[in-house]
Amino acid sequence: MTQPANALSVTRITQLIKELLESDDALQYASVAGEIGDYRQAASGHAYFSLKDDNAVLNCVMWRSSARRLDFRPEAGDAVVVQGGVEVYAPRGGYQLIASRMARQGVGRIYEEYERRKREFAARGWFDDEFKQPITRFPQRLGVVTSASGAALRDVLRTLQNRWPAVEVVLFPSLVQGKEAPDELAAALAQALHCHTAGMPIDTVLLVRGGGSMTDLWAFNDERIVSVMHQSPLPIITGVGHEPDTTLVDYVADLRASTPTAAAEAAVPDRVEVGELVDAQALRLTRRMDDLLTRQRTRLDALQHRTEQRHPRRIWEQRMQQLDYATEALQGRLKLRLDQSRARLGRLQASLRALDPEAVLTRGFSIVRNRKGVLVTDPEQTVPGDLLDVKARGGAYAVVRQAEPTDEAA
Known part of the structure; x- marks a missing residue:
């Protein structure tokens, strides 16, 4: 079968029907009375329902913005008056009423009031x-x-x-x-x-x-x-x-x-929520109080320490301690000086003993002086017959110098 030259596509004829419906004011601003056959509201908020009477059924859609304004919950069997415009829904090849308002029959006047x-x-x-x-x-x-x-x-x-x-x-x-x-x-x-x-x-x-x-x-x-x-x-x-x-x-x-x-x-x-809030607040207050008490105790300890440091008795104790330290240091220095002096004195005494003429007496020597007390260190200082004083380790005694022996006598 050949296609006539003037044949219309499905889309075209649907478009013509759409234009025809949209050009009719009676269909675009219609008030339709009927009974709701079924009613469901999608998760998007849009409502989908049908209006029916004894002889026909009209599919309807109410967008979310309009559905929000409804002052009642539509249910199947409700007698309502719906205002809106008729349009073609091309994917299904049908027409539907896009509802903008809905009122129960007999309520329209009340709604206006x-x-x-x-x-x-x-x-x-x-x-x-x-x-x-x-x-x-x-x-x-x-x-x-x-x-x-x-x-x-x-x-x-x-x-x-x-x-x-x-x-x-x-x-x-x-x-x-x-x-x-x-x-x-x-x-x-x-x-x-x-x-x-x-x-x-x-x-x-x-x-x-x-x-x-x-x-x-x-x-x-x-x-x-x-x-x-x-x-x-x-x-x-x-x-x-x-x-x-x-x-x-x-x-x-x-x-x-x-x-x-x-x-x-x-x-x-809610008493449960208030109880939880009170418990939380009590816990926060307890923690803040503990922190405050800790800070105050630390401050009090510091103040007490400073007070004790400035107390006359504490100052006196500190001064006595300083005096004890000074006394000990002075005693140490004096002892050191004394020990040093004793050591030096010992060295001097040793030197004096080493230089003492009488020190040789302990080694068997004697000291001879004439009657005038002059130390005799050379026989030439005496002549035979001189009375001499001799001092030995054991004591002093007097001697008379004899003449020098001759060779013959020797």
Whole structure:
């Protein structure tokens, strides 16, 4: 079979269909009512779902930026109105609705009223950060505004008991849904503020309720409640609904929590964490104290040492020690001088003994003097008959010189 000259490719015909759809304003700015057939949200945050009625099914995609703004969690079977534009998805040869907004049927008017109030309250400055108050870190008393019979109260009390059982809880009960709920909620908040100023101080107020539809939570968008919260001298934590639910009280609150349990967790510290923090601080303080004591002891020892060194008794002891050293040194020098003098004297005495004329007497010699006491050293100094004095080792005696013997006599 030959291909006609005017045959279109799949891509081309798909492109023509795409251009045709995109050129129709009714399809690009459409509001479609139907029932959600299935709904899933990918890890990327994009939502994929289908709308159906009795006769047809329309595949839909809502990008993450739009899905974040949903004020409810879509589920299969929900009747909704979706706004968006139709486009062709070429890889699958089909068309789909790119949804930008979604509301439950019958809620569209409520949503518009919600946005109107939000803009009005914001224009009044009720949501400004400058009015936000810090949350007391270690509260002694909490006020809780919620239903006395709801699951939210049980969640809050259980969480407070587990985390910080020392805190006192004062319940200000109120309806949390229905026509009378706004008045009761505003009155309960006002009563909490009155108790605070009347002698029962409250550190923080928790305004909580469990999850529900936008209609169920509508009381928390009421101007009376938002106004009381804006004028409150007490910090207020809200925990209304679940994670995707956002009411106008969340914008005026000093702190918004995603659930009642999260609100309780934000209101009090965790005793386990505080215990660990206290232990760590105690350990650091102990170490710092030990270091300080060590430094002070060292300083005290140094001061005591300097004091002892400067004490009169210590100075006297030091002077006495110096005197002892000086005395010992002087005695040593004197002894040395004395020993040196004795040695020198000994040498002199030896020299004198060696030079003493009478020293020769010990060797058998004698000393002869005439009667005049003149030492006779030569026989020529005497003549026969002279009386001479002789001194020998054993003593002195007198002799008379005889004539010299002749040769014949010899």
